[in-house]
Amino acid sequence: MRNYSIYTLKTKPEFTNLYQYLSGKDYKQLEQQILCHSYHTPICTWNGIVINGLEAYELFRKHSIPFRIKRLHFSSKEDVISWICTDQLKREDLTNTNKKYLIGKKYDAEKILTARQLSSTNKSHISGASIAAKKVSEECNVAMATVHKYSAYSHALDIIDEKVPDLVKRVRSGQLWISQANIIELSGLSKEQLLSLNNYILAEKIEHLSYHDMKRELLWNNYAKPMSEKKSSVPIPSIHNLPQFDPDAEIASLTLTIPSWNSSIERVLKVSDFKIASDTAKNKLKYQLMCLISTTNNILKKLEEI
Template identity: 30%
Template sequence: MINLKIDPEFQNQIPPLTDDEYKQLEENILKEGKLLSPLIVWNNTLVDGHNRYAILQKHPEIYFSTMPLRFENREEAIAWICRNQLGRRNLSPEQKRYLLGKQYEAERKAAKIFRGNQYTLAKKSGGTHDDNHHSGKKTCDRIAEENGVSRASVLRASHYTRGIDIADNLSPGIKQKVFSGEVKFTNEEMSKLVLSSPDKRQDVFAEIMHPEITKAMETANADPKADEPVPMPISNPEQFKGYQVPDECMKVYKTLSMATEMMRNTWKRVLKNNQSYLSDPEKQKVLRYAMQRPAHYLNELEACMEQILSESIEEAEKTA
């Protein structure tokens, strides 16, 4: 059994198989008793065939072969992976758009590296070198023609891909949810994320994921007569029976209440997708630990309010 290196970046460009697809692939390999197609490698690093190699790890008796390919750099390898996937698999529109953009970005970087090396060689030798590998049509036009799409589609895919990578960094696992169709993003949303400054991306991503909450908050700020939001929790609810928020305080009240609603919706969504955290004692510790911070903040805020009120009363009594 040859131990091949697994490069996470290479592996992440390959759309994952469903459980049924993986099971069917394993059954086919076991039935044949060997791999019909060689694994593609670059300097002992696996480039294509990650699912088949995972099955081989479970069944070392299966015969397989490798086919080495030569790449000048990692970007060329990534571009090859994307081009290979685009040409041979049934892909969802999201997967195809992502791979299209990733191929374009990788080939652009590879071309820059090539030109840099070409310049260095030319300077050392005093001559020039023919750009055979990168000659011909521009990268964008060539990729568009290869995939039967417009040049604009490739450029939009580039922004989409970069946006998905940023989103996956902000919320690990979101890319796979996009590929499975559980989550959908538009080109415009991903462009907005890409063009935002790094310190604002978390806020932009939250707006994209929860547009209904953002819209509700904007409505609350703009219209003090909007529908009542969910009240914030209080330590003594009896004292607020029949209480009406004064009109001049409504804007602040609604904004704070909407923030509470946003937190509640986030918790509900996360727990709905991770229900074991409600029943597993060890995972419950994680929830209780996460609950400490908001609870501690609200308790501190209430204590601070009581302290300021007490000091105000004392000051008023002194001057009375």
């Protein structure tokens, strides 16, 4: 096989973190293609580092099957990051979270590249950030303000990823939904708080978490749950320091959460075309709405009984 070999390449977290891994089904299909020698797409590299085809490279190595590489030439790592983001944004299976993340990371890279270019042409007085935002805005078909929001979002995810990678992995894969604003809020929590929250999410098998629920869980962990049996120098709060019982807490939390539900429902009404949506999606939505109506009626009855 001409130009085929079992190359030893490098990977770089800064690049691989931009990649959305295949689903289990798609991964198995890729593996089968490789085993049947029907996968001929070369692995793209830059300076010996894999920048595209990461899973294919891992499978080729796993099964000791020769493969081709395609060496791409870039001037800097920022050029590589921008290229990877653009390439990943073309994927049809891209999650909404990863789309936002990639747009934010592409903007950060383009901002550095633009500033570098302006500096080399003695135009450093011009705002490279606005030029980069406009470029990404046009390429990704989103508003410039949205580009800036996604940049803040990607930064927040990176901060959380340094503390609790498993939490970010589930958010980016679509297994766990946390709003953009709440992700940014969470990035300010300590590693211990995030670990506690992550354990709570896993234990309760939660797929959609509001920030009000998060705050309530963190408060419970800090004050009410028993301390570890291991000896600790941290004093246990006395009974006088425990938060007083608030009979309105749960009702107030629900009251604050409902507007976000209404907003989501209104957004679906505005942007979705129910005529072309699949029957499966419509039936699932119908079932959840009926459950919501039933639960809402039960609460209303409780309120009327008072």
